[in-house]
Amino acid sequence: MSDLNTAMIEKYRSSFLKEVEANVEEGEWVKMCMQCGVCSGSCPLGKHWEHPPQEIFMMIRAGKREDVLSSDSMWMCTSCYNCIARCPRGLPITHIMHGLAVYSKRLGLTPQKQPTAEFSQIFWDNLMKKGRVNELKLGLSMYFKDGFGQGIKNAMANQKLGQNMMKAKRMNAMEFFGGHSVKDLSGFQKIIKKAQEIEAGNIKEFK
């Protein structure tokens, strides 16, 4: 269990809802949920959620901290915004789900090998290198995330797709050697590093 997780259990022992309100993006909206279930019924991947959004909201209020934060449910969000568009009370549900997913990851509670959690980190690391996404390396990182052998297997399985994209000039092998970048890369990286420090500080200070 991570130190931050232990500290947060200690700090918010009496209320998981308060912890979510303080530390999760748009978490202050959770208490507004009226349990109508429109979000769960509107989610395109709804059937794959162990606990759909409506249930997550109730579980937060019931103090089911461990069950919520160690669930892979939030990682089923495709960011389609159906739930936001339809919620009668205007809860920013998509952002709350993203926020819960990030918080669970920060505390080290996200299930191992959760593919979208892994992809999300790979995507972020990829864009941080040059300030712009390198699609070729993004694809390769995904293929090879579970080791070299599996990577080769994945690459072989998707060989035709890759060839199609190269032929249409929508994939470029040369991207492997550098690729597109922002010009002021050091400025870009300084900015984001600072933003990360501020955000980490906000959570540590129990704001």
Added chain:
Amino acid sequence: MAKIELSFYPGCSSQKGATSSNYLVSAQTMCEELDIQLNEIPDWNCCGASIGYGGGGELPRLTLSARNIALSEEHNAGQEIVATCAACWLSTREAKERLHEDEQMFKDANAALSEAGLKYKGESNVRHMVEVLVEDIGFDGIKSKVKKPLEGIKIAGYIGCQTNRPFGIAGESFENPLYLDKIVESVGADSIPTYEKKVQCCGGALAFSEPEKSQEMIKGIIEAAYDNGADMIVTPCPLCQANVEIYQDNINETYGTKFNMPVVYYSTLMSVAFGRSGADAALNGQVIPAKQLEEIANK
């Protein structure tokens, strides 16, 4: 028509050798014909798209967009920002709204930006290209530029998620938006306003991390287009375009279907209808060729 000048945020996938480089080519062609001048935001960066949140969290993610807006406000002062990519538009507009509502977040983002001497004001409008088409150019404006009507082609208008929600296009419903169908009609093709999958999710970024779950949804999108007698699908979103076009082989293999449905951009349709060449319309960027459009372009 008076010239429209916009501060343009093209986004990562539009770059040379990337998945929607064909979108950029056709959008530039379309804008030339409509007298829209695109002034690229100098040194723009990735917006984080819809999946970067898991690695980036809240403030770092919002700061990505704040940097782009700050650069636009500095170099393209007074111009509205326009994006062609759904995720670019959504992230940028979302960041602007969040930084407007949350004073602390505004200060924190500016503290981060000051590391590179940038300042975020948040005064620019952030628009999607289809808003410019619908609101500034108008359907009649589009129609007036058509030299080669796309007669006899039936096209399913697939808007997808993020061009439609949570912001959408003013005056359109989230559940059954009609502007894309009207664009299809404006270029002389036949629309399918009752295409039931027009705002269905394709899986978005989860097409990479959860391919089976996503391809099941993509299958539904293509199947419904066939059921409605469509010759091709048109979309305003780069990820929708790629997801719906390039996995058809995989879907055929999994489900025993025989899909071979071209998926194009609105800008592809308009470039061809405006009389431009197949290359200017980026028809060579199709993985599944849009033969009917090629024939018209070659006429």
